[in-house]
Amino acid sequence: MLRVLSVIVCCLIISSHAFQCHYKHTKRAELEGIQKWPDNTVFYEIDDAYSPNEKQLIVDSLTELTTKTGNCVRFVPRTGEEDYVQVVSKDGCWSGVGKSWSGGLQELSLDRSGCMTKDTVIHEFLHSLGFNHEQTRPDRDQYIQVLYENIEPKNKHNFDKNPAAAFQSAGLPYDFDSIMHYTYNSFSTNGLPVMVTANGVSKDWRYTMGTGNVLTDSDIYKVKKIYGCA
Numbered sequence: 001m002l003r004v005l006s007v008i009v010c011c012l013i014i015s016s017h018a019f020q021c022h023y024k025h026t027k028r029a030e031l032e033g034i035q036k037w038p039d040n041t042v043f044y045e046i047d048d049a050y051s052p053n054e055k056q057l058i059v060d061s062l063t064e065l066t067t068k069t070g071n072c073v074r075f076v077p078r079t080g081e082e083d084y085v086q087v088v089s090k091d092g093c094w095s096g097v098g099k100s101w102s103g104g105l106q107e108l109s110l111d112r113s114g115c116m117t118k119d120t121v122i123h124e125f126l127h128s129l130g131f132n133h134e135q136t137r138p139d140r141d142q143y144i145q146v147l148y149e150n151i152e153p154k155n156k157h158n159f160d161k162n163p164a165a166a167f168q169s170a171g172l173p174y175d176f177d178s179i180m181h182y183t184y185n186s187f188s189t190n191g192l193p194v195m196v197t198a199n200g201v202s203k204d205w206r207y208t209m210g211t212g213n214v215l216t217d218s219d220i221y222k223v224k225k226i227y228g229c230a
Helices: 052-068 118-129 153-159 217-226
Strands: 002-015 018-031 041-046 074-077 084-088 093-096 105-110 144-146 195-197
Touching: 041 052, 041 118, 052 074, 052 118, 093 118, 105 118, 118 217
Parallel strands: 041 074, 041 084, 084 105
Antiparallel strands: 002 018, 002 093, 093 105, 144 195
16 A cells, blocks of 8 residues: 555646646545546536536536547536536636545536636546646656756645656656646746756757647547556
8 A cells, every 4th residue: 555645736727728736735645546437437516606608618628538538538417426526616727636535525626717728627637537747757857857946935846756656657658748747837936947858858848848738649548548448
């Protein structure tokens, strides 16, 4: 049994294509990796605070995630199921990582004032499926250099690497375009980059990392691999 942190990840939108994210809070749990959803099915409810158009955006985003993964994972409106995701409009865009080990309701926040884009919805629901940010991979130092001196002190922990057992990279190469990657200047304290490409890696990624707003082939394969569809 491996002791790791079950986290709630918070993502603030800084443009239509980029996230800034931080851990809203942590909850220590004894677990082996990250818990997946049984039968590859996530039951969900959408709070009535959302307008009909906003609700439709969420549903359309989940449909896209299901379709692009070849129906590997499903998102089904709750009809009384005990374990489910409650979509709420709170401060920021955030979600727990994986299915809650305690079961029951788990919140996923899509702030109506800044989170209502398809890529944001998909990003947060990927967290709920069990996926962390790309730049926290245990092997990330081969691809990026984190410049801790440029990161806001209170947010330096957001760049910690995840234990190999807790991160679901599925053995794939590092993906700068992943919808789960930070931007190069997320939480910069001085306007300078907080991440640059590592030696030997193309500098073309230096300012474009984390700007992807669609699922990459790598994102899709990870879902399929971890949920037994590949």
